[in-house]
Amino acid sequence: MKLNRSILIATLATATAGFFLTRSFAAQSAGAVKADEGRGAEIAASGTAYGVVPCARCHAFDGTADGSGAFPKLSGISSYYLAKQLRDFASGLRTDAIMSAIARKMKDEDIADVSEYYSGVRGTPTPAPGASPDLLALGARLATVGDQEKEIQACEACHGPQGRGESPAIPPLAGQYAPYIAFQMRMWRMGYRKNDANQQMANIAKRLNAQDIEAVGLYFEGLPQQGIAKNKRQP
Amino acid sequence: MAEKLKAVDVVVVGVGFMGAIMAKELAAAGLSVVGLERGKKRWTVPEFQSPDIHDELKYSIRKGMMQDVTREAMTFRNYSSQEALPIRQWQAFLPGTDLGGSGVHWNGQTFRFTEADFVWHTRMGERYGKNFVDPDLTIQDWGVTYDELEPYFDKFEHLLGTGGKAGNLNGKIQPGGNPFESWRSREYPNPPMKEQYGGVLFRKAATEMGYHPFVQPSSNMTRPYTNPEGLQLNACNYCGFCERYACEHFAKATPQTVILPVLLKNPHFELRTEAQVLRVNLDSHKKRATGVIYADATGREFEQPADLVIITTYALNNVRMMLLSGIGRPYDPKTGKGVIGRNYAYQTTGDVYVFYDESVNVNPFMAAGASGTLIDDFNDDNFDHGPLGFIGGSYIMSALTNGRPIEFHPTPPGTPDWGKDWKAAIRRHYNHTAHMLLHGSSMPTRTNYLDLDPTYKDAWGLPLLRMTFDFPENDVKMTQFCMDRAVEIGKRMRAKTVAGYPRKPPFTTQKYQTTHNTGGVVMGSDPHTSALNRYLQSWDAHNVFVVGASAYPQNPGYNPTDTLGALAYWSVDAIKKQYLKKPGPLVSA
Numbered sequence: 036m037k038l039n040r041s042i043l044i045a046t047l048a049t050a051t052a053g054f055f056l057t058r059s060f061a062a063q064s065a066g067a068v069k070a071d072e073g074r075g076a077e078i079a080a081s082g083t084a085y086g087v088v089p090c091a092r093c094h095a096f097d098g099t100a101d102g103s104g105a106f107p108k109l110s111g112i113s114s115y116y117l118a119k120q121l122r123d124f125a126s127g128l129r130t131d132a133i134m135s136a137i138a139r140k141m142k143d144e145d146i147a148d149v150s151e152y153y154s155g156v157r158g159t160p161t162p163a164p165g166a167s168p169d170l171l172a173l174g175a176r177l178a179t180v181g182d183q184e185k186e187i188q189a190c191e192a193c194h195g196p197q198g199r200g201e202s203p204a205i206p207p208l209a210g211q212y213a214p215y216i217a218f219q220m221r222m223w224r225m226g227y228r229k230n231d232a233n234q235q236m237a238n239i240a241k242r243l244n245a246q247d248i249e250a251v252g253l254y255f256e257g258l259p260q261q262g263i264a265k266n267k268r269q270p
Numbered sequence: 271m272a273e274k275l276k277a278v279d280v281v282v283v284g285v286g287f288m289g290a291i292m293a294k295e296l297a298a299a300g301l302s303v304v305g306l307e308r309g310k311k312r313w314t315v316p317e318f319q320s321p322d323i324h325d326e327l328k329y330s331i332r333k334g335m336m337q338d339v340t341r342e343a344m345t346f347r348n349y350s351s352q353e354a355l356p357i358r359q360w361q362a363f364l365p366g367t368d369l370g371g372s373g374v375h376w377n378g379q380t381f382r383f384t385e386a387d388f389v390w391h392t393r394m395g396e397r398y399g400k401n402f403v404d405p406d407l408t409i410q411d412w413g414v415t416y417d418e419l420e421p422y423f424d425k426f427e428h429l430l431g432t433g434g435k436a437g438n439l440n441g442k443i444q445p446g447g448n449p450f451e452s453w454r455s456r457e458y459p460n461p462p463m464k465e466q467y468g469g470v471l472f473r474k475a476a477t478e479m480g481y482h483p484f485v486q487p488s489s490n491m492t493r494p495y496t497n498p499e500g501l502q503l504n505a506c507n508y509c510g511f512c513e514r515y516a517c518e519h520f521a522k523a524t525p526q527t528v529i530l531p532v533l534l535k536n537p538h539f540e541l542r543t544e545a546q547v548l549r550v551n552l553d554s555h556k557k558r559a560t561g562v563i564y565a566d567a568t569g570r571e572f573e574q575p576a577d578l579v580i581i582t583t584y585a586l587n588n589v590r591m592m593l594l595s596g597i598g599r600p601y602d603p604k605t606g607k608g609v610i611g612r613n614y615a616y617q618t619t620g621d622v623y624v625f626y627d628e629s630v631n632v633n634p635f636m637a638a639g640a641s642g643t644l645i646d647d648f649n650d651d652n653f654d655h656g657p658l659g660f661i662g663g664s665y666i667m668s669a670l671t672n673g674r675p676i677e678f679h680p681t682p683p684g685t686p687d688w689g690k691d692w693k694a695a696i697r698r699h700y701n702h703t704a705h706m707l708l709h710g711s712s713m714p715t716r717t718n719y720l721d722l723d724p725t726y727k728d729a730w731g732l733p734l735l736r737m738t739f740d741f742p743e744n745d746v747k748m749t750q751f752c753m754d755r756a757v758e759i760g761k762r763m764r765a766k767t768v769a770g771y772p773r774k775p776p777f778t779t780q781k782y783q784t785t786h787n788t789g790g791v792v793m794g795s796d797p798h799t800s801a802l803n804r805y806l807q808s809w810d811a812h813n814v815f816v817v818g819a820s821a822y823p824q825n826p827g828y829n830p831t832d833t834l835g836a837l838a839y840w841s842v843d844a845i846k847k848q849y850l851k852k853p854g855p856l857v858s859a
Contacts, residue, residue, distance in 0.1 A: 181518075183315035186502055186527075192320045192518045193507065233505030238494045 070114065071144070075152030078145055087140045090149060093133075099158040104214030110158030111260060115203035117150035120230075129230040163257040164213055170246070174254025177247060185242040190251060193235075199261040204232075210260030213252030220248045272563050272571035278302040278540075281562050281576035283547045283591065284583035286371020287831070288817040288838045290525045290533055291429075292580045294499075295842040297538040299850070304574060305533075306545040306564055309368030314526055318516035326676045330514045335375045337365045337584070341729040344586065348740040348776045350603060350717065356726050356734065362778065363616075363785040364514065365584040369543060370525040372584060372785060373831075377513040377639030377671055378489035378522050380432045381828035382423050382836075385416040385452045386651040390824060393651060394661055403661055404744050407713045408606075408613055410823045413795040413804035416452050419836045422843070424455055426835030430523035431495035431503055433460035434487030448484045450646040460492045464508070468624075468632050468704035469643030472668030475762035481645040486667065487832075488640030489523035499532045510672035512639025522639070545572075548730055550579050550595035552811060559597075559814045565730060577853070578845070581816045582838075588820040589614075589720045589790030590735040598791070598801045598810045601719050603738075609801040609809075611721045613714035613789040614737065615825040618664070618745045618773055620708035620753050623680045624760045625767040631701050634673030642669035642707070645759075648752050649827045650711070660744045662711030664752040664827050666759065669707045673700070680705065682767045704763065706756050708772075710749050711827040712788070715742045720790045741775045749773050786830050788822040793837075795857075803857040805844040806837060812855045817841055 080096055082089040090109075094100045098110030109117065123129035124138035125146075138146075166174075176182075178198065181189040191198060193205050200207030208216065222228035223240035231237075243251070279301035282293045289305060297303045312318070328334040337360070345354035366372030386393045391410045394403050403409065436457050437447025462485035465473070469485070476483040490506040497503070506521040520527050533539055544567035551560045551573070561575035581591050592598055592610045601612035626632070644667030646652055655661055672678060679696040680703040686692050723736040741749075753772040760768035773783070794800025797809040806821055808814040817838050819830045848856055 180319055181315040183313045186314070186520050188314065188504070188519050189319045196321060232507070233492075234494055235505060235507070238502070238504055 070147040070151035072148065072151045072155060074144075075148035075150070078149050079152055083140075083145065085140060087145060088137060090153070094153070096156075097158050098153050098156045099161065100212070102161060102212075104212035107215045108158055108211055108260070109153040110156045112154060112200070112206050113203035114147075114150040114154035116206050117153055118146050121146040121150065123230040129228055158210075158260060160260065161210065161212075164253055166253040166257070170250045171254055171257065173247065174250035174252070177243075177251050178254050182242075187239050187242050190255075197261070198255045198258050207261055208255040209258035211255055213249070213256040216252035216255055217248045220251070272573040274573045274575065277561070277575035277577075278304050279576065280304070280578040280580060281306060281574050282580045282582055283550075283562060284308070284371065284581070284587070285369055285525075285530075285541060286366070286582060286584070287373035287525050288834060289371070289580070289582035290529045291835065291838045292582055292815075292817060292842050293539055294529055294533040294536070295839075295846065296578075296580075297533065297536040299846050301538060301578075301850075303539045304576070305539065305541045306547050306562065306574070307369050307541065307543045308546045309543065311369050311541075311543050312374070312516075312526075314516070314518065314520055318518045318526075320518050323516055323518050324509075324511050326674050329375075330674065330677055333360050333364060333514070335366050335368065335514065335516070336360050337367045342734070343726070343728070344735040344737060345723045345726050346737045346739070346779050348738070350738055354723060354736045354738070357779050361780050362783050363787055364782075365586060365785065365787075369541075370530065373525045374516045375514050376524075376831060379640040379642075379829040380427065380430060380434070380487045380489045380832045382451065382454070383416070383826050383828055383833045384450070384650050387826040388412045388414060388416050388419070390826075397651065398656055398661075402656075404742070406715050406717075407661075407742065407744055408716055408799075409661075409713055410613075410792075410794055410799055412823055413793055413800070414837075414840065419833075419840055420453070420455060422836040422839040423832060425839050426832060428459050429497055429499065429528050429835070430489040431460055431491055431497055431528070432458050432487055432489045432523070432832075433462050433492035434458040435462050435484065437484065446484065448646050449482050450650070450652040458487065460495055462486075463488045463490065463492050463506070463638060463641040465643055466633075466637055466641055466668070466670060468634075468670055469641070469668045471624075471630075471704055471763050472706070472759065473643050475759050475764075476645050479759065479762055481647045481759075483643055483645050486640050486642040486644055486669070488638065490517075490638045490640055491521045491523075497528055499529055501528055501531060503527055506638050508636050508638050508641065510635050510637040510674060513671055546730065547583075547591070548594070548732060550581070550591065550597060550811075550814060552596065556596065557811060559811050577813060578849075579814045581814065582818060585787050585790065585818045585820040586720070586735055586737075588816050588818045590722070592791055592801065592816065593722050593735075594732055597808055597814055600721060603717055603719055606716055607798075609792070609797070609799065611719045611790050612799070612801075613792045613823050614718050614720045614739060614787070615712040615714045615789045615822070616739065616777070617712050617784045617786040617825055617827075618662075618708075618710035618741060618749045619783045620664070620710070620749050620756075620770070620772045622706035622708070622753070622756045622760050622768065622770045623682070624704040624706065624763050624765040625680070625682050625699060625769070626702040626704070626765050628698070628702055632670070632704055633701065634670040634678060634703070634705075637670050637672055639671050641671075642667040644668065648755050658747075658751060660747040660751070662713060662745065662748050662827060664708040664710030664749060666752060666756045667707045667709065668704060670705050683769050704765070706760060708749060708752050708756055709784070709827055709829070710745065710752060712825040713742055713744050714789055714824050718742070740777050741773060746773075746775060786819065786825060788819040788825040788830060791816045791818070791820040792823045793821040794823060797859045803855070805849075805856045806841040807844075807849075807856050809855075809859055813853065815841055815845065
């Protein structure tokens with residue numbers, strides 16, 4: 036069933052009641068994938084009887100996580116991207132001490148439902164991190180211009196202007212926690228993470244030094260999160 | 271008076287793909303090399319970064335990367351009896367400018383010419399008899415053979431990181447590749463590109479009809495690649511902004527990504543940008559170049575003496591440089607004598623649009639400059655021309671290089687050209703239309719040529735190049751035959767409507783076709799019919815080498831760049847191994 040897009044957008048724009056209202060409309064707009072957003076919310080809050088721990092325990096119910104930077108924000112990331120990461124954790128294509136074990140316990144519909152849920156929630160804005168102007172300037176340069184000597188293009192060439200992502204395949208970076216971004220960059224660089232198309236991220240991460248990585252993370256965390264992914268599903 | 275500068279060993283005129291290769295090899299051999307580039311410096315970072323680089327108005331419509339027609343235009347006419355007029359806006363073909371030249375905005379389509387192409391005149395006579403070819407066509411052999419060039423093709427493709435599937439490895443036909451290609455000594459350095467959906471539909475139909483579809487060889491990276499120069503490229507993400515644009519991802523093989531950074535680190539090389547070369551100077555016997563005269567951005571003139579002059583500007587400008595410098599006898603169409611400007615050829619292209627209903631989503635925007643699927647069954651000498659009465663051919667390729675909103679709006683025949691119905695048709699067909707390109711050969715004739723315009727001058731007061739060109743009857747017959755085959759394939763693709771647009775005379779500069787201008791300073795084994803010997807060395811001034819598609823005696827139905835790179839490496843190898851040891855003609859006339 037297709038929902039008239041203009042009605043959806045208008046509703047989103049006036050949805051002052053927060054994510055619950057958004058959720059109900061987004062659920063109706065489900066296309067080919069019949070994901071149950073309500074069931075996703077239940078799993079996020081309470082887990083499952085067969086051992087999937089509640090996502091909210093680390094990522095918070097509104098996807099903002101705990102602020103430590105150890106766990107990523109999930110709000111507003113496309114369901115396509117979130118589901119792919121969960122499948123990759125389950126298959127071993129992406130590994131993580133915590134997530135791999137959880138994802139292996141999830142059924143296909145759990146992955147679809149939870150991804151649908153988090154793609155539609157609005158997180159809570161978090162304050163920009165403190166950082167030296169020099170470091171922020173370096174981050175901004177790498178993110179928006181790139182580096183000729185290192186032969187890397189601007190991050191925003193793929194991750195979108197202001198790090199808003201190119202939904203559904205390329206995740207937003209705006210507002211994401213700097214320590215999480217830096218951790219993932221190190222994972223790419225060391226070869227622990229390789230689940231993107233054509234090893235693009237590994238190649239870039241290998242050419243960045245520790246300071247570059249820190250700077251890029253701080254730059255993106257300082258950008259305002261763009262809200263909810265407009266196109267949540269695979270086209 | 272031009273200020274005389276310190277002499278160097280080599281001056282390279284034009285720092286594009288071929289200029290960079292020649293300069294890099296000669297500087298690495300220890301020679302002092304100066305590269306003169308009329309345009310400005312530009313690099314992947316910061317000049318090619320988004321969002322600016324995806325500005326369709328700036329680059330596609332206003333031709334932001336092309337030769338500045340307000341300073342250097344050229345004039346055009348179809349026949350000698352007409353008065354040529356200046357081209358004020360590039361449309362049919364798009365010569366690039368600035369560092370890297372046209373190698374920055376190319377699509378990355380990387381085909382080798384075949385064994386037959388290099389001995390075209392001989393081959394046509396042997397296969398079809400002496401009287402088969404239209405006597406008006408001035409086809410000839412190249413003076414170099416495919417077997418001699420094979421190692422240099424290989425070298426260039428590894429420099430570029432070309433992706434493809436071999437069709438003929440050392441004489442053994444390989445499944446999945448092009449069975450018509452000439453032998454190659456090893457596989458491509460990278461695997462082929464992903465097929466577009468239009469290509470999948472095309473492949474199915476072509477296979478059903480008994481043809482041999484394969485994925486186009488591409489120099490848009492199909493995986494991360496480090497080339498033999500040690501430069502790293504990233505994988506292409508199919509954004510559909512190759513031709514007319516630069517790549518922001520270090521994913522397209524361009525001078526900037528595959529060779530220039532290495533060249534510029536060599537202390538024997540010096541790059542001077544905004545240096546407009548006005549002419550090559552000759553000694554009093556006109557048998558040897560002494561250097562070049564160029565003007566800087568302020569108009570100040572300099573003389574750069576050099577022992578060796580390598581001309582590597584765009585093909586058309588190579589011809590003009592020879593004419594402005596008085597090297598070689600200009601071609602006269604009345605007598606057929608003279609060589610500079612002779613055998614100008616182009617490419618005979620055509621389009622087929624395949625319109626589907628709304629259930630078929632083609633997604634034209636998921637594309638790269640060279641992600642087509644094609645058949646070579648009706649190209650080159652891959653089929654029997656005996657009953658057909660023409661020579662040459664076309665490849666037929668399902669190709670959408672982009673779905674850019676200003677340029678890409680296919681509409682079926684009968685759609686109004688503007689207004690509400692036009693807009694509705696664009697919405698209806700944008701995502702449901704496949705496209706086939708006919709990319710065909712172009713044979714030279716006595717009446718198609720290049721010379722200096724008697725009337726119009728450039729910003730430095732020098733005569734513009736004048737092009738006299740129309741499609742020869744042979745090529746019109748050829749393209750109609752191939753169009754009929756393409757339309758048959760289109761119908762087999764089970765579309766609602768198939769619309770073919772074959773190229774018909776007169777040639778017009780007002781409609782984009784391709785930037786594959788060839789000939790004018792052709793290579794060969796006879797100084798009466800060629801300007802250069804088999805090493806791209808001028809017959810008239812032995813220390814002048816002219817590297818460009820200007821060297822092609824005729825233009826086969828394949829994109830020209832791969833062969834150009836092979837010729838550059840072949841030529842510079844001869845310079846290093848033979849010429850430097852004993853400067854003089856490498857072939858006796």
